Amino acid sequence: MKKPATAARQLAPSLRAIPFLKGTTNTRTELLTDRQREELTRIGTRLRLPSRMVIYREDVPADWVFAVVEGAVKSYRDLPSGKRVVGAFLFPKDLFGLSENGKYVATAQAITRVTLYRLPIDALTELLLHDPGLQFQFLAKVTHELRDSQRRAILINRRDAAGRLAMFITLMRENMPRTPEADREVPLPMSRSDIANFLGLSLESVSRASAELERRGIVKFESRHVARILNPARLAKLSAAV
Amino acid sequence: MKKPATAARQLAPSLRAIPFLKGTTNTRTELLTDRQREELTRIGTRLRLPSRMVIYREDVPADWVFAVVEGAVKSYRDLPSGKRVVGAFLFPKDLFGLSENGKYVATAQAITRVTLYRLPIDALTELLLHDPGLQFQFLAKVTHELRDSQRRAILINRRDAAGRLAMFITLMRENMPRTPEADREVPLPMSRSDIANFLGLSLESVSRASAELERRGIVKFESRHVARILNPARLAKLSAAV
DNA sequence: CGCTACTTTGATATTTTTCAATCTTGGTGG
DNA sequence: CCACCAAGATTGAAAAATATCAAAGTAGCG
Numbered sequence: 001m002k003k004p005a006t007a008a009r010q011l012a013p014s015l016r017a018i019p020f021l022k023g024t025t026n027t028r029t030e031l032l033t034d035r036q037r038e039e040l041t042r043i044g045t046r047l048r049l050p051s052r053m054v055i056y057r058e059d060v061p062a063d064w065v066f067a068v069v070e071g072a073v074k075s076y077r078d079l080p081s082g083k084r085v086v087g088a089f090l091f092p093k094d095l096f097g098l099s100e101n102g103k104y105v106a107t108a109q110a111i112t113r114v115t116l117y118r119l120p121i122d123a124l125t126e127l128l129l130h131d132p133g134l135q136f137q138f139l140a141k142v143t144h145e146l147r148d149s150q151r152r153a154i155l156i157n158r159r160d161a162a163g164r165l166a167m168f169i170t171l172m173r174e175n176m177p178r179t180p181e182a183d184r185e186v187p188l189p190m191s192r193s194d195i196a197n198f199l200g201l202s203l204e205s206v207s208r209a210s211a212e213l214e215r216r217g218i219v220k221f222e223s224r225h226v227a228r229i230l231n232p233a234r235l236a237k238l239s240a241a242v
Numbered sequence: 243m244k245k246p247a248t249a250a251r252q253l254a255p256s257l258r259a260i261p262f263l264k265g266t267t268n269t270r271t272e273l274l275t276d277r278q279r280e281e282l283t284r285i286g287t288r289l290r291l292p293s294r295m296v297i298y299r300e301d302v303p304a305d306w307v308f309a310v311v312e313g314a315v316k317s318y319r320d321l322p323s324g325k326r327v328v329g330a331f332l333f334p335k336d337l338f339g340l341s342e343n344g345k346y347v348a349t350a351q352a353i354t355r356v357t358l359y360r361l362p363i364d365a366l367t368e369l370l371l372h373d374p375g376l377q378f379q380f381l382a383k384v385t386h387e388l389r390d391s392q393r394r395a396i397l398i399n400r401r402d403a404a405g406r407l408a409m410f411i412t413l414m415r416e417n418m419p420r421t422p423e424a425d426r427e428v429p430l431p432m433s434r435s436d437i438a439n440f441l442g443l444s445l446e447s448v449s450r451a452s453a454e455l456e457r458r459g460i461v462k463f464e465s466r467h468v469a470r471i472l473n474p475a476r477l478a479k480l481s482a483a484v
Numbered sequence: 485c486g487c488t489a490c491t492t493t494g495a496t497a498t499t500t501t502t503c504a505a506t507c508t509t510g511g512t513g514g
Numbered sequence: 515c516c517a518c519c520a521a522g523a524t525t526g527a528a529a530a531a532t533a534t535c536a537a538a539g540t541a542g543c544g
Binding site: 191192193204207208210211224 | 500
């Protein structure tokens with residue numbers, strides 16, 4: 001079996017997480033081997049979707065699981081009151097679309113233009129049952145997301161808006177592939193409103209928290225979708241779980 | 243192979259969750275076959291621990307995964323400020339102790355006297371890699387917990403204390419094995435303080451919310467650890483994600 | 485270049501937190 | 515068996531923070 005070319009490999013689905021077992025680093029690492037990525041490529045379809053496209057809606061039959069290759073996705077639920085709760089933002093190497101009782105539990109929508117891998121749930125199930133090593137990596141990935149979700153619960157427990165936003169920026173920086181030259185630039189592809197719905201704050205509070213972070217010289221919002229970290233130490237201190 | 247006696251079966255580890263795939267019911271079901279439960283019994287040790295016993299601490303090497311057989315456990319993190327965030331309450335057929343980088347990410351403590359199954363992580367890994375069907379059920383369980391965790395995020399997003407508490411009671415009722423005769427009695431083995439740390443409220447707010455629920459004739463707290471639902475319809479309405 | 489969606493800013497109202505004191509309850513020992 | 519003790523729970527009043535309502539300001543896109 002030939003090793004896929006670099007270009008092809010970048011377009012194949014992949015998963016990234018902090019593994020269960022002790023490793024040398026504390027960072028997220030690629031979980032899949034080239035072989036496993038090829039297997040997934042075989043059963044899946046690559047899609048390119050424009051910004052704002054709804055990928056699936058809550059409560060519809062869940063026939064596919066998705067892996068993000070490029071771009072950003074949000075997963076949310078609209079409540080009867082009209083409020084929207086953003087449950088997660090998904091970035092490259094994230095998995096989404098896990099179902100409950102055969103139905104999606106949230107709506108997924110593209111924030112930017114995205115490239116996805118769409119995996120039919122039946123074929124994926126089959127594949128996982130025949131490749132325990134691959135399944136183990138899926139287990140690691142879902143476990144990682146569970147911990148992330150619990151971390152977010154801690155985040156939301158804070159009642160100071162500026163602290164929550166600081167924590168959010170820190171989270172986003174960790175999620176993004178870290179490019180050395182842009183180490184202090186954190187892309188925030190989502191809207192302020194999305195951030196508010198994720199943090200459990202009002203849109204206005206997020207705006208005021210942004211102003212406060214700038215006033216204190218911690219972060220500068222270079223544009224709506226790019227935050228530059230001016231003072232990493234103070235950001236870390238403010239982000240630290242209080 | 244002989245089928246284990248009923249008594250023995252009740253003491254074996256088991257997992258319960260809402261499966262991925264479409265089923266007839268929307269309720270949690272036993273995921274493991276008797277055969278799989280026997281396999282787990284073989285590698286694990288059953289433990290009985292008294293109330294308040296710390297099962298493991300945050301940041302220590304994670305050598306075991308635990309399954310609750312009987313009783314209740316809380317998982318929490320203590321923050322530098324002295325605040326405590328309860329990440330989850332665990333009940334029979336729940337799994338806990340999944341690690342990150344070989345370390346536990348929270349502290350687990352018995353709320354009541356508990357019976358646990360302690361599974362060595364190495365032997366479990368080995369077993370899962372050799373039994374893809376069993377691993378698939380673990381994947382289902384972790385996925386279920388991920389969804390639960392996200393549901394809780396929605397819960398916490400509400401800012402009305404009474405609504406949060408109502409939602410909490412509803413959650414607890416769903417988690418508990420439903421006994422027909424005590425359908426309206428919801429055991430709350432944890433302290434008010436634990437509930438506050440789970441809901442992201444102050445202890446006092448939980449107390450006031452309890453008083454409000456009683457005043458409105460929705461719930462009666464028969465003792466500190468038992469809530470009786472007087473008006474299920476109004477509880478459901480109040481619990482409904484606003 | 486102008487429209488539209490998104491964001492910021494201001495003033496008020498609502499809610500929870502905080503601080504403090506009191507009350508209950510379950511367990512212990514005389 | 516009762517009284518006492520300590521941990522947990524409740525209640526009250528004041529302070530702090532965010533939500534809400536309203537209006538004005540920006541920026542990106544066609």
